[in-house]
Structures are given as C-alpha cells and as structure tokens.
Amino acid sequence: MIKVFGHKSPDTDSTGSPIIWAWYLSEVKGTPAKAVLLGEPNTEALYVLNRWGLEKPEIIADVSADDTCVIVDTNNPAELPPSVNDAKVLEVIDHHLLTGGIKTKTPINVTIRPLACTATIMHDLMGDATDRMPDAIRGAMLSCILSDTLEFRSPTTTDHDRDLALKLAAQLGIDIPSYAAEMFEAKSDISAFGDAELLRMDSKEYEVAGTQFRVSVLETTAPRLVLDRKDSLMATMPAVAAEDGAHQVLLFVVDILREEATLLVPNELVKTIAEKSFGVPVTGDTVVLPGIMSRKKQIIPALTL
Amino acid sequence: MIKVFGHKSPDTDSTGSPIIWAWYLSEVKGTPAKAVLLGEPNTEALYVLNRWGLEKPEIIADVSADDTCVIVDTNNPAELPPSVNDAKVLEVIDHHLLTGGIKTKTPINVTIRPLACTATIMHDLMGDATDRMPDAIRGAMLSCILSDTLEFRSPTTTDHDRDLALKLAAQLGIDIPSYAAEMFEAKSDISAFGDAELLRMDSKEYEVAGTQFRVSVLETTAPRLVLDRKDSLMATMPAVAAEDGAHQVLLFVVDILREEATLLVPNELVKTIAEKSFGVPVTGDTVVLPGIMSRKKQIIPALTL
Secondary structure, eight states: OEEEEOOSSOOHHHHHHHHHHHHIIIIISOOOEEEEESSOOOHHHHHHHHHTTOOOOEEOSOOOTTOEEEEESOOOGGGSOTTTTTSEEEEEEEOSOOOOOOOOSSOOEEEEOSSSOHHHHHHHHHGGGGGGOOHHHHHHHHHHHHHHTTTTTSTTOOHHHHHHHHHHHHHHTOOHHHHHHHHHHHHHOOTTOOHHHHHHHTEEEEEETTEEEEEEEEEESOHHHHHTTHHHHHHHHHHHHHHTTOSEEEEEEEETTTTEEEEEOOSHHHHHHHHHHHOOOOOSSEEEEETOOOIIIIIHHHOOO | OEEEEOOSSOOHHHHHHHHHHHHIIIIISOOOEEEEESSOOOHHHHHHHHHTTOOOOEEOSOOOTTOEEEEESOOOGGGSOTTTTTSEEEEEEEOSOOOOOOOOSSOOEEEEOSSSOHHHHHHHHHGGGGGGOOHHHHHHHHHHHHHHHTTTTSTTOOHHHHHHHHHHHHHHTOOHHHHHHHHHHHHHOOTTOOHHHHHHHTEEEEEETTEEEEEEEEEESOHHHHHTTHHHHHHHHHHHHHHTTOSEEEEEEEETTTTEEEEEOOSHHHHHHHHHHHOOOOOSSEEEEETOOOIIIIIHHHOOO
C-alpha cells in the first residue's frame, strides 16, 4: 500500500492533495494507495474533510525502508518524516521552491510547478481521469485551491488555478464566496490552540544569511483574535525556536480580507529584518505590511538580514 | 537570453537536449534562449551535430547571478557550473535520480521522469509544438534517444522512448540500425583522448558508504580499444581521483553489441566493490559483468562496500 503524504503542518492542500492522489493511484492507476498525515490537520482542513464526507487520514510519525511513498506539497526533508530518505519514494508533486534535500537511488517522477496549489498540478497530471473524480475528490480539489489562493487574493494565484476552481465549483454547484468564507472562518477559530501550537501551525524553516528562522504564517479573517494574544505569543517564541533548532520565530498574521500582514516584532533582530526585508519603518512591537499575503512568493524571497 | 545547459561531460543527450529546448523556448514560447555546453562534447555528440547541420554550442565555464538558466539532463550541482545556485534557474528537465543539491528562492518548473532520455521528456512537455520541429531538431531528438538507450538495448529503455524514436525515424526517413551504428562508431573512436580524458569522459561522482567514487562508463562497439589501454588507464586512476576529490575511479567499459560491461580492477577496494555489488568472483584485473549496460539503472543502485 503506497503512502501519500504532505508536510508536517497539514493545511487544506497538504491534507486534501494526498487524498486526491491516493484516489487517483488506487482507482485510476490500480496501484493501492492511502493518504496519511504527518500531524493534526488545521481547523480549515478538518472543516473541509467534514464538509465533503472524507475520512480523516491516519497520522503517522515516521516511515521505514519497507514503505513506498509519494510526497506531495513539499520537497523539504525538514517537513517530512525523519526516515524519508530510507523509504522508497516513488514520486514528488509540489509547488514550492527547491530545498535540495530529497535523494533517491533511482530516477523517479518529480513534478514541481509554480502554481498556487498542489491539487491544480494533480489535475493536470491526471488528464482525462479527472472526468471520473467523485464529488468528494472534486470538492477536496476546489478546497485546496481556495485555501492556497486565499480565494484568489494571494499573488501566488495563477489563471490556471482560478480557471480550474471556477470549473470545479460549477460542476459541484458551489458558490465560491460563501464556501470560501466558511473555510476561512474555520481557519480563523484559534481558540482551541495554545501559543506554541499557533506558532507552529503553518510554519516553515528557512535560513537567512546563515541563521535559521521559523517563518510562521497565520491566515485569518479575524486577525484581532491573534493580535490580542501577541504578548504571550512573543513570550513563547524563544522556547519554540530553541526546541525546533531555530534562532528566531517570525510570525506573520495575514489578514485575508484586508490583504495585508502584521509581523510581530519581539526584538531588535526582527526589527532589523522587517526594515531590511520590507523597507518599512518599525516603531512598536508589530508592523503592518500592506499587500503581503504569501510566504512563498513575497516573504521568503524578501527575507534578508 | 536564457542559457540552456546539461552536465559537464556532454554526451549526445546533454548536447542535443539543450539545443532542442532552446529551440522550443525561442521559436515556440517566444523567450529567447540558446544552448551552451559545460565542456567539450564527446565524439558521438560531435558526429550528431555535424550530421544534422547543428552549430556546436558555445562552451561556458560558469554562470553568474545575472544569468537565467534552464538545466537539463542532470539535477546534480557537482555536474553543473560552480555558481549555479547564484543564477536564476527557471526550470529543470531531467531523468536522473535526485541528488538533492539544487536550491531556488522561488518555485520553478521541475520535470523529472524515469525515462531513458531527456529529449523524450521534452517531447511530452512540448505538446502540439512538436509538429513544428524542423528536421535538425527532430534528428537531435532521435539521436539523444538512440544514444541514451544504446539503440534500445539499455534496460533504461521504456516503450515510450522506443515509440518516439520509431516515429521520429519514420518522419525523417532514417534507418535506425545503420544510423545508430554510425553514432556508436563515432563514440568508439577514442584514439584522440589521453587516459585521464577517457576516465572523465562520461563520469559521475557517487558516494558509497561515505566514500566518494568517480563512476565512469565508456560505451563502445570496440571495447578492445579501451581494454588494450587498461594498464595505463589504471595507472592514471589515482591522479584523476585525487584531482577530482574522489577516493577511487571505477571504469566500466560497456560493450554495446555484446550487452555486457567490463570493470577494471586496479586494487583490493575495487575487487571488494565488484564482488559485493555484482556477486561475481574476481580473479584478475578485469571482471566481466554480463547484462550490465546502465550506470543509472544497474550500476549506481548496486554499488555497495
């Protein structure tokens, strides 16, 4: 049984894409496969699973040399099971920058495209088999695109992602604005999470000038719920960074509706990063970055020290 | 002007594929591109260029941060310009195992497929634009496939590579057996090369149990021409290994027609590798490995210490 998984902080794309690809491998290609998760899905992903009647995939801690795997929505070993390079990786489908970490013993299929969403790439790879997708798989695909594009607001959005989402929504009879609003509402409910959980919820390790950062993003339609907790979030940053082998956590609170990010500024280091990377003056312990919505397209390429 | 290049030891695929893709980018996509080489093409590649009236691409030593590039037929930084990670890499098209070395600042197109030949992947990516390929580009594509599959003898050959080669040959009015024989004859003429050049001609760095090897392959229809020089080749191995930062050179002389490889065995280390990796007893300073033709599919996955 092939295990299909995304990264360790399962958002909607990293939860939905494994389900989509496992369906394709099992039902179309005839190679039994199942989606698994490397962590608890976020509240938006849980909402999507529930909305489309999809079972929550099993959460696994690691893989072994006996496992055959397909990796989706990441190519970064830091976001994958510790033993991923021991397993037999069959394929990688992703839309992130190359981190240069996955090694294989034989040539495999790798498809990385600068699209907003892994599920869009899967649609392209499936060809005519997309006609056979049941509604739940179609719904997962639509949800992945709406999530990763923040309903087409993110600058990562391509015409191709948008056209596919519109087509899927029409096929499913879904009204995109109201469905996306429900998804984002689910994601914005952070009441159940502690500060450390919030800092790690949607977080990627990234090195800037030799220093390791945890670049965390919280996309929300209710930024006040996060910013009201900024003091305790900042107080928790040193412990989270130390535990995860990073020097500093950078938390960007993305306001989906106002299309801007607020960066928490706990110290001089982050102040310097904010000023150098985004050309903004910083006075207090937060700074608003107008138009910044995408870690991949706007934050990571800009980060400098 | 986008620079399209393959690896540092340009064989037919690594010479032809950049030419094919530069044609596609320039003539179909409207993004000016040119093929360049990272070294002198081998005698087969020179024969192919001449046969199809293609200009020999410029040889470059490095790239800079000002360059935009497409990398084909490798994903291994050791086989690429020293400053490749400074340049703007737009795309990678390859059919080798993942070495995990290329890093990018933003998501790019990566297409790796377990096919015999990079040119076959390019054909798939081009879609209907293949109808517009001039004969010289078609000829380069056919030559890449015949070279990488050793005229369909190599176990790397897939039905997809074979079908495409047959189609191209029919379109061009080429008789595959006689054309392939001319290509292999060109490759087998090693008279102009010194021992160090032969050891580096088609060579890849590979680590086995923490030790770095230069895994060199010479594909030939006249193995005697190489084996007659085995003493001086073995005597040259230590200097080549030392200069290239490897511990040992492994030279596999692949007899295309007999479909077997002869490994030179200069010392106890290589004797152990041969016995452990291929399960053959070794007595003299060479050992014949029946059926072994592909470094990628047979040699690299088997190597053990």
